[in-house]
Amino acid sequence: MQMKRVVIAGVVVLAASALAVANPNPAGGTISGKVTYEGTPKKMKPIDMSKEPSCAKMYATPPTGESVVTGPGNVLQDVVVYISAGAPDDAAPSSAAVFTQKGCRYIPHVLAFQVNQELKIVNEDQTSHNIHPMPKLNREWNKSQPPGTPPISEKYDKAEFIPVKCNVHPWMHGNFAVLKNSHYAVTGESGSFTLPNLPPGKYTVTAWQEEYGDQSQEVTISGGETKTVTFVFKAKPY
Amino acid sequence: MGKFFAVVLVIIAVASAYPIVMHQFPLPQDISTHGHLIDDQLNETMVEAGISFVGAQLVLAFFLWSFTGRKPGSALKNFPGGARVLVIFAFVIVGLEVLALGVMGQKAWANVYFSAPSADALQVQVQAEQFAFYFRYPGPDGKFGQIHPEKIDEGSQNYFGLDPENDVPARDDIVSGELVVPVNREVHLMMHGKDVGHSFYVRELRLQQDFVPGLDLSLHFTATKIGKYEIVCTQLCGLGHYNMKAYLNVMSQGDYDNWLKQQSQ
Numbered sequence: 001m002q003m004k005r006v007v008i009a010g011v012v013v014l015a016a017s018a019l020a021v022a023n024p025n026p027a028g029g030t031i032s033g034k035v036t037y038e039g040t041p042k043k044m045k046p047i048d049m050s051k052e053p054s055c056a057k058m059y060a061t062p063p064t065g066e067s068v069v070t071g072p073g074n075v076l077q078d079v080v081v082y083i084s085a086g087a088p089d090d091a092a093p094s095s096a097a098v099f100t101q102k103g104c105r106y107i108p109h110v111l112a113f114q115v116n117q118e119l120k121i122v123n124e125d126q127t128s129h130n131i132h133p134m135p136k137l138n139r140e141w142n143k144s145q146p147p148g149t150p151p152i153s154e155k156y157d158k159a160e161f162i163p164v165k166c167n168v169h170p171w172m173h174g175n176f177a178v179l180k181n182s183h184y185a186v187t188g189e190s191g192s193f194t195l196p197n198l199p200p201g202k203y204t205v206t207a208w209q210e211e212y213g214d215q216s217q218e219v220t221i222s223g224g225e226t227k228t229v230t231f232v233f234k235a236k237p238y
Numbered sequence: 239m240g241k242f243f244a245v246v247l248v249i250i251a252v253a254s255a256y257p258i259v260m261h262q263f264p265l266p267q268d269i270s271t272h273g274h275l276i277d278d279q280l281n282e283t284m285v286e287a288g289i290s291f292v293g294a295q296l297v298l299a300f301f302l303w304s305f306t307g308r309k310p311g312s313a314l315k316n317f318p319g320g321a322r323v324l325v326i327f328a329f330v331i332v333g334l335e336v337l338a339l340g341v342m343g344q345k346a347w348a349n350v351y352f353s354a355p356s357a358d359a360l361q362v363q364v365q366a367e368q369f370a371f372y373f374r375y376p377g378p379d380g381k382f383g384q385i386h387p388e389k390i391d392e393g394s395q396n397y398f399g400l401d402p403e404n405d406v407p408a409r410d411d412i413v414s415g416e417l418v419v420p421v422n423r424e425v426h427l428m429m430h431g432k433d434v435g436h437s438f439y440v441r442e443l444r445l446q447q448d449f450v451p452g453l454d455l456s457l458h459f460t461a462t463k464i465g466k467y468e469i470v471c472t473q474l475c476g477l478g479h480y481n482m483k484a485y486l487n488v489m490s491q492g493d494y495d496n497w498l499k500q501q502s503q
Contacts, residue, residue, distance in 0.1 A: 050485055167369070
């Protein structure tokens with residue numbers, strides 16, 4: 001009889017400690033990882049900004065195109081990694097997503113933000129820009145922004161990946177990633193991403209790169225663990 | 239009053255002709271082999287128009303001076319032969335003048351447009367779009383790749399719509415925002431517009447050609463002086479037209495070869 005109690009107590013202690021170990025973060029699980037490429041990506045060509053001297057003089061050597069940006073260790077930068085299925089839609093945060101025109105380039109090259117979140121477009125150059133996002137689902141518009149004018153405020157009500165160009169400077173190119181929930185990240189120089197605060201469930205993680213398209217993987221989160229996911233894109237030499 | 243006006247008229251006519259006659263208007267430097275023909279035509283037009291202008295003003299001043307102050311009702315002389323002869327006379331005089339300018343100037347036009355480029359001219363393709371000019375060189379293989387308009391992607395700098403993955407001659411094509419040419423070498427420009435109407439104008443080359451959407455146009459020139467010259471768009475093409483320009487960079491043959499090699503890397 002006493003043996004049975006000891007055994008039950010032991011099992012309870014074990015179970016409790018197991019649960020405690022498995023759930024160190026009661027806020028949720030995390031999906032993290034890296035985006036890499038295999039093969040040889042095409043070489044980015046330098047941009048000729050001579051027709052806009054106020055921008056050209058900001059660079060010691062001409063900047064290169066940004067449609068494929070790599071990092072040390074064969075990683076890809078500017079890849080949007082997000083939860084495309086399994087998470088409910090989130091309300092837009094009150095802070096604005098800022099897209100800056102500086103040195104006749106868009107900073108950041110890829111801006112990820114949510115549906116109905118405020119998008120703020122700033123012109124820090126001494127020249128006029130005419131920002132022209134080219135959506136297929138959302139409403140298309142383009143707006144002129146002379147130097148010294150206040151930021152443009154806009155928002156999108158449908159999730160979409162939108163290429164952005166400048167009507168005045170043909171080399172300027174960027175992307176908006178308008179997403180439905182708050183679980184997203186854009187890879188930086190390390191090529192890595194982290195999607196924290198995920199409640200238990202089955203998720204589809206998608207990585208999107210503007211030239212290589214997108215890839216998806218299914219990940220199941222059961223508690224507070226961190227699951228690692230790696231995306232490998234096939235680079236094209238041309 | 240009329241006599242005073244006549245005197246003022248003569249002063250204005252002579253004063254405005256003076257700077258033209260004394261060549262006080264500066265023309266941009268001429269760096270083209272056919273440039274002198276255009277400049278000669280300009281001068282001839284000035285001379286013809288100038289003589290007609292000053293002559294007409296002097297005749298007007300003479301009639302003002304002679305006939306002003308006459309008592310009202312005194313006879314005015316008619317042009318001998320009447321209105322019909324006057325019109326025919328004006329028609330013939332002006333017509334001959336314009337015809338003369340055309341005949342004298344046809345050489346300048348024919349030299350640019352009716353002569354074919356030589357077979358060993360340097361071939362460069364020019365594409366005008368909102369709001370930039372882009373230039374394509376065939377690269378080391380000497381062949382231009384095929385243009386696929388559906389593959390045009392400004393964001394990845396594929397302005398011409400090349401398909402290097404599947405089209406081998408396109409792989410080494412050099413696309414540049416600057417028109418770089420060697421000095422004293424004939425250049426054959428093959429021009430097309432990507433979207434709306436534009437125009438290619440280099441004043442030092444005395445060359446101007448509209449891009450008409452849908453047309454492939456041919457132009458040839460030889461630049462005779464090393465330097466950097468502006469190519470401006472001279473056909474209103476949209477809100478970026480004010481800013482649409484590129485540069486013609488005329489280099490020595492050695493510098494040009496180096497530039498080509500650098501671009502191919």
